[in-house]
Amino acid sequence: MSDLSTVRMLGPDDPDRELALHLALNVAPARGGGRAVVVADLLRRVWSGPQSIDMVFGAYLADRMTAACLVVESPGHSGMIFVTDPGRIPRPGVDEKGLVLALKALRAAAWERSLAILEVLIAPDAAGLSQVLDRSGFTYLTRLLYLQRQVDIAMPRLPVAEGLELITYEGGDTALFLSVLEESYAQSLDCPELVGLRRIEDAFEGHRATGDHDPRFWWVALRDGKPAGVLLLSRVTERTAMEVVYVGVAQVSRGQDVGNALMDLALRTCIQESAKVLALAVDCANTPARRMYERWGFVQTGARDAWIASPTGNEA
Secondary structure, three states: OOOOEEEEEOOOOOOOHHHHHHHHOOOOOEHHHEOOHHHHHHHHHHHOOOOEEEEEEEEEEOOEEEEEEEEEEEOOOEEEEEEOOOOOOOOOOOOHHHHHHHHHHHHHHHHHOOOOEEEEEEOOOOHHHHHHHHHOOOEEEEEEEEEEEEOOOOOOOOOOOOOOEEEEHHHOOHHHHHHHHHHHHOOOOOOHHHOOOOOHHHHHHHHHOOOEOOHHHEEEEEEOOEEEEEEEEEEOOOOOEEEEEEEEEOHHHOOOOHHHHHHHHHHHHHHHOOOOEEEEEEEOOOHHHHHHHHHOOOEEEEEEEEEEEOOOOOOO
16 A cells, blocks of 8 residues: 555546545535435535536545545636545544645646636634645635525615616626626725636626526616616525625715615515525625625624635646
């Protein structure tokens, strides 16, 4: 047996692939060696949507797999990585050197498939995994705060911008939505480091692949025929909830209660659709947005640290 760290990409028929899926999601197989619920749920979501899991890597030490990583590839040339957390794995002896090699191999494979950005979301207290990601060429982005609001609580009395023309995506006017998205990204405080890492068309496709997309719940807000803001909602699969996939206000319209108008629209849509919860995520550094969400009654339910990699970044 070898005592060197090795890495292997595991295809769909590889006998080690099932174990790798569990290791990457940090769960033990179900009793009797069956598939854990969290793994089954991920596979079901991927199989039923536009995503794919073609890149799965196992890290081996002494011919035993000790860790794994995979990427869920989404439209828009992006991918979400799941990776063994050395502090959580339900079996001892994670080889961190091998895990670093696996993540580097995954990155190389992703760039060969023309992905433009990879993201990893980890628990804020996952110090060991943070070190592994740093050694693997990933960069810390920010801490994302997960917020939600019960729809049945009273709507706040807040000033709402008037005179807005709301246009849904039912007509398929992609050019209009692309232009408003780009306007809203200018000088944005919500993960500004992501701007420019991929084309605006890719960001659009990524948003459309989030949740259960319904063009009725995507709106552009115009004022005097010019872009003022954009609101993208989607249903949350298997939950009586809706999610704010993205909300943004054009730079020239900020400070004019357009954000309040879009949040009012989001909550009224939830009421109309019998959703019980409205959820969203926000960059912890985006103080103006956090204050707005607090005024609208949102409360924090969790947090994750976001790490990213791109072909133009550190390729150490």
